[in-house]
Amino acid sequence: MDLNYTPEELAFQTEIRDFMAANLPARISDKVRHHKNLTKEDHDEWHAILAKPGYLTGHWPKEFGGLGWNAVERSIFDEEMSLACGPRIVPFGLNMLAPVLMAFGSKEQQDHYLPRIVDGTDWWCQGYSEPGSGSDLASLKMSAVRDGDHYILNGQKTWTTMGQYANKIFCLVRTNNEGKKQEGISFILVDMDTPGVEVRPIILLEGTHEVNEVWFTDVRVPAENLVGEQDKGWTYAKYLLVHERSGIAGVGMAMAGLAHLKDIAAKQVKDGKSLMEDPYFAARVAEVDVDLAAMRTTNLRVTQAENDGGPAGAETSMLKIKGTVIRQTINDLTRRALGPYAMPFVSEALDAGYNEEPIGPDYANPVAADYFNHRKTSIYGGSNEIQREIISKTMMGL
Template sequence: MSSVDYDAFRTEVKAFLANALSENLKEKIRLGLPMTKADHEEWHAILNDKGWLAVNWPVEYGGTGWDGMQRQIYEIEACLANAPRVVPFGLAMMGPILQKFGNDTQKAYFLPRILNGEHWWCQGYSEPGAGSDLASLKTKAVRDGDHYVVNGQKTWTTLAQHANWIFCLVRTDPNAKKQEGISFLLIDMTTPGVEVRPIELLDGDCEVNEVWFDNVRVPVENLIGEENEGWTYAKYLLTHERTNIAGVGFSNANLIALKAIAQKEQLNGQPLADNPRFAARMAEVEIDLMAMATTNLRTIAKVASGQAPGVESSMLKIKGTEIRQEIDDLTRRAVGPYAVPKSLDALAEGNNNEQIGPDYAASASVKYFNNRKLTIFGGSTEVQRSIISKSVLGL
């Protein structure tokens, strides 16, 4: 039996969020406005000062040491309070990899710099010909004395424009089978030969990028684990990433917002929430969310006990992303013609154009279109179903 008083913990979390969050950050999240690097760094520093930044790290490395229930309570309350998402690449991905597979020197150097914000990480996995089929990657690293020389390209690299470090999968043995001959390298993005090229998305934002490597020299000491064993580390990282993508907190907060919108919007003179078909769709997604939250809690508890999440991460990835997309679709439908793409421009600082319709409608289409990617990145839904069929059903 846990000795944690979860009601008291929830009260503590709510009080902290109420006092620590600036109005600027809350409004940006509530309205769905883009976050700047300074916004992310502000919230990162606040959480680090509180000691609540690394919720998935053990205490020995500077983490909270929270159990699964505490982590889920915090995630949900943070989303309900309109707190910014903590950028996951250093804390939720690189941290667990270093703690599991890094050597003592790597842990001592990199982990504190993730916490204090000195290092901003991005993920160098996908390539133009290696997305869901990640093992087909072609970026190569050739050993040259005490360095690897890296050449190739990564794509869809989220927030690479802000990052100063990137963890990369590179091919170190071109003659090995696809999943073999891959190594896990940490690359300083200020190294000569690294170039970041932004990719403009439908909403005009450049959230993702191409990253090019032209004869980039990387010290051998930046290799994680053993050469040609990177696929093992990549799979471990992906299970953590997929669990994080499930987004119980996001869905919980967005569902509450959807219910409020459905009470305000009218259909035939009645609140949309009273329409049987719309109400049935909201009820269905809420039931799915409740079931997923239970599975998520079991998975978080497994991780907290020192185990890696297994096939549950694939289940959470599928269901969690489908739930988030369904809530986005229902929100867009609820606000009707006010869900106009790029209507966020009217809410941007310094823009004098009048916002048409309620402010909660401004981000409806932006979120809907942007989140179509949820069932693709981190391993597409089809790939996750294949993993489940092989691991659980033995097909």
């Protein structure tokens, strides 16, 4: 695989870089650069900016209104957006539900939901995990019972990211208790405004409201909201998780995080030498740099294989494992670079407009919060332990 960009790819890189420079609002990029909390309005504004030239759905197939970007173009876009400090694109509708609808949804579902994802009418969240069903997702218990032209839903979902903003949720539900547990699961779309749906906030360790519990009590959902066939939802869930795990690798975000780490380390000066001149610390940063370069290459190889029609399987598990480990290592090294300034933090300092007495330098404010928050990345999307089992079974026959 040739790792050098072609003239066409270099031109595309310049196009995206110029677009970011001209169209990414400084107010929003400053929040991302300084790790401040983004509002729903910030996400909506960036969503609309990217939608105008088609970049929001550049990775979608052309038959569904996308630009049909190949693997290299997708990688270039993600990297340039991250390096420009653009907000992460909220993935639930665009990168998770949309591919499932394209592959398994009805024509009516595609025609109705895909345009609403693009224009921002619908903000989706994911209803997979339950209090007793996380890594062992097939053990989920939330029920959906057919009642004429509707399903009646009862149960609970948890760790629902950005559910407080969403007006729609796609859920895995149990429609059959017989046979293997994977064979009785269905995939269904739910309007969050339906009577019986209740969203309860979960406040995380660093003080942010990012995730939620969602409760369903006798929620009536039209049967036409079932995606694909009843009891076949496990197939659709696995398809979605492949896309999610590729995204969790977060090559662009890791590149931005590594640049931030190097910048902070260069500012820590003792006896006339920066921390980046310390041989031990520099060696640890170099190790992460090499790992990230290798993961970037692997990510290109895997996405290119997908574009060529090959199956995406255990390779995405490799990316998920390595990507989360790299990001956690970057967070850890950033924390170490700051020393005692990384320990105390005030959650309100992550909100725009905070002007109280600072604790340490401004760039230290988010480091502890990021460190704590990103511990979850090795768990969600299927824990790294489960991913290692997938690799051993799929690729090594164990």
